[in-house]
Amino acid sequence: MNLASEAACPTVSGDITKHPCYSEEAHRYFARMHVPVAPACNIQCHYCNRKFDCANESRPGVVSELLSPEEATRKVEGVAAQLLQLSVVGIAGPGDPLANAGQTFRTFRGVRGAVPDVTLCLSTNGLTLMKHIGEIVELGIAHVTITINAVDPDIGSQIYGWVYDEEENRKYEGREAASLLISRQLMGLKALSDKGVLVKVNSVLIPGVNDGHLAVVSRTVKELGAFMHNIMPLIIAPGSRYEQEGRLAPTPRLLHAVQAACGEEGSRIMRHCRQCRADAIGLLGEDRSEDFTREKLDSAPMLDLEARRQMQSDLEEKVRQLEGRKAARIAAGKMAKTADCACASAETPPDEVSGAGYRLRVAVASRGEGRVNLHFGHAKEFMVYETDGEIVSFLGIRKVQAYCQGRANCNGDKAATLREIIAGLSDCSALFSAGIGKVPEAKLRAAGIIPVVKPGAVEELLLEHAKYERYLLSPLPGETGRQRAGS
Ligand code: CLF
Numbered sequence: 001m002n003l004a005s006e007a008a009c010p011t012v013s014g015d016i017t018k019h020p021c022y023s024e025e026a027h028r029y030f031a032r033m034h035v036p037v038a039p040a041c042n043i044q045c046h047y048c049n050r051k052f053d054c055a056n057e058s059r060p061g062v063v064s065e066l067l068s069p070e071e072a073t074r075k076v077e078g079v080a081a082q083l084l085q086l087s088v089v090g091i092a093g094p095g096d097p098l099a100n101a102g103q104t105f106r107t108f109r110g111v112r113g114a115v116p117d118v119t120l121c122l123s124t125n126g127l128t129l130m131k132h133i134g135e136i137v138e139l140g141i142a143h144v145t146i147t148i149n150a151v152d153p154d155i156g157s158q159i160y161g162w163v164y165d166e167e168e169n170r171k172y173e174g175r176e177a178a179s180l181l182i183s184r185q186l187m188g189l190k191a192l193s194d195k196g197v198l199v200k201v202n203s204v205l206i207p208g209v210n211d212g213h214l215a216v217v218s219r220t221v222k223e224l225g226a227f228m229h230n231i232m233p234l235i236i237a238p239g240s241r242y243e244q245e246g247r248l249a250p251t252p253r254l255l256h257a258v259q260a261a262c263g264e265e266g267s268r269i270m271r272h273c274r275q276c277r278a279d280a281i282g283l284l285g286e287d288r289s290e291d292f293t294r295e296k297l298d299s300a301p302m303l304d305l306e307a308r309r310q311m312q313s314d315l316e317e318k319v320r321q322l323e324g325r326k327a328a329r330i331a332a333g334k335m336a337k338t339a340d341c342a343c344a345s346a347e348t349p350p351d352e353v354s355g356a357g358y359r360l361r362v363a364v365a366s367r368g369e370g371r372v373n374l375h376f377g378h379a380k381e382f383m384v385y386e387t388d389g390e391i392v393s394f395l396g397i398r399k400v401q402a403y404c405q406g407r408a409n410c411n412g413d414k415a416a417t418l419r420e421i422i423a424g425l426s427d428c429s430a431l432f433s434a435g436i437g438k439v440p441e442a443k444l445r446a447a448g449i450i451p452v453v454k455p456g457a458v459e460e461l462l463l464e465h466a467k468y469e470r471y472l473l474s475p476l477p478g479e480t481g482r483q484r485a486g487s
């Protein structure tokens with residue numbers, strides 16, 4: 001599309017207070033819903049297999065069902081009537097939404113008419129973005145995600161198998177394919193940013209391919225107006241080229257290092273992404289799609305926009321309070337800006353406990369609201385923080401299999417699950433939860449991770465813990481150091 005012809009278009013201005021992906025604070029209270037209306041794709045990423053969800057925005061796993069735009073609209077209406085904190089409706093696959101532009105925009109129009117208070121959100125590989133800028137702006141889609149894994153075609157050619165250009169009816173391969181895709185992505189990003197759309201760039205971190213390149217991507221997209229950069233660890237779909245090549249996902253350490261490098265380029269870094277399915281519903285990290293099946297939606301109550309307004313304005317107030325507290329802590333030097341995460345570095349050991357390099361890395365079991373409020377056994381993910389005793393930084397999410405799978409699966413191999421959880425948190429020196437059984441408590445302790453059972457506000461608990469640890473480990477005159485409690 002010719003940008004000049006777009007000059008008369010209105011602009012949109014995105015707000016992040018109610019968007020769970022764009023605001024770390026909002027994600028504690030507000031829910032999003034994805035509607036899977038877009039099965040086809042116009043490119044081939046080497047980590048993807050079309051039978052599985054789009055790895056741009058989802059973890060591998062077949063979507064339960066594809067929806068027509070009309071079905072999707074009805075579903076959004078039913079979910080919005082019950083899940084009053086639903087603030088965002090996104091289209092993120094399972095293919096590329098703009099390779100299915102008809103279904104995608106019909107869905108957005110339907111949703112806009114049926115539930116006018118939700119924010120519309122679009123995620124795309126960006127190949128055909130320029131063709132759709134006008135419609136995006138006209139529909140008031142104020143949040144768009146573009147997945148950009150490389151800005152160098154030589155690196156891109158190791159990520160993309162082919163790119164299909166519909167207008168020319170031509171399939172490109174190799175460097176030419178990557179070059180075409182990258183140029184379209186960057187043009188689309190700039191055009192959207194110029195229109196006031198908040199563009200988030202997602203990048204899949206692929207060890208050995210783009211790990212050393214993502215800082216350049218971050219700098220480039222920031223210069224073109226990207227609001228935020230989300231670096232997502234590679235998830236390799238079964239049957240994909242990368243699986244056949246035996247590629248591996250990045251370690252948490254590499255992920256943190258790349259996030260830190262991108263933060264140094266000045267980008268606002270998203271750290272709370274859950275790599276959701278293309279049909280996810282609920283708070284991030286809490287997929288409730290099973291609660292909203294067709295049958296259950298048939299008995300949904302009527303949509304009550306006033307009830308939604310009241311509930312969401314209460315939640316917005318909570319988000320503002322959190323933001324206010326965070327701003328005050330940053331001003332007082334007690335917290336790092338998430339954007340640059342001052343004390344987060346993967347290059348040095350995380351648990352230096354004396355001297356200027358003092359840092360503790362801690363895992364937290366939480367069901368949200370910034371609190372330790374979840375039993376260890378029920379956690380399907382842990383939030384990882386780092387603190388130097390003054391500043392608390394949120395580092396990211398570690399997904400795990402829950403240790404307790406309910407009575408039905410209680411006889412499963414819990415020892416293996418526990419070993420995996422402990423291995424995944426091996427860089428943490430403590431784990432905070434609202435409760436823990438005797439076996440995991442002993443195993444964590446044996447692995448050098450102190451289990452702390454203490455519900456409460458995460459930041460306060462971590463600062464208190466760091467103070468205590470520092471005291472215990474600081475040498476007394478004539479000593480080399482005291483014994484850490486419980487270790
Ligand atoms: Fe969905 Fe994506 Fe919109 Fe969010 S997800 S389309 S921006 S509403 Fe969010 Fe999920 Fe991460 Fe995506 S946590 S995978 S970043």
Ligand code: SF4
Binds near residue numbers: 054055056095
């Ligand atoms: Fe798969 Fe998404 Fe890449 Fe298309 S853009 S190939 S659906 S990961």
